[in-house]
Amino acid sequence: MLIQEGDLAISSLVYTNEEAFVRSVSLARPDIILLNETSPLVPSHVFELLESASDVTLPRVILVHAKDNTLDVYDKHSIVATRRSDLISLIRSGFEAKIS
Secondary structure (H helix, E strand, O other), X not given: OHHXXXXXXXXXXXOOOHHHHHHHHHHHOOOEEEEEXXXXXXXXXXXXXXXXXXXXXXXXXXXXXXXXXXXXXXXXXXXXXXXXXXXXHHHHHHHHXXXX
């Protein structure tokens, strides 16, 4: 399905162990990591692994559940809030809120 999208650079990785996984992500620097539900990695653990590696920028992680077509999306957001209203806006509107 993704191969049909000509503007996406797609690569695959066979998971062998945590160290090799972090090294591969560090080299590839992907924007997104796509996992299927049978993956040996738990998405929240992927974040822990990658956060422990100082040279890795945290990508978005998407877990695909083929049974019911559900997508679980894991993102880490860092937002600089300069005013009290920035925090309130973020709480009320989520990460799509415009922070001034």
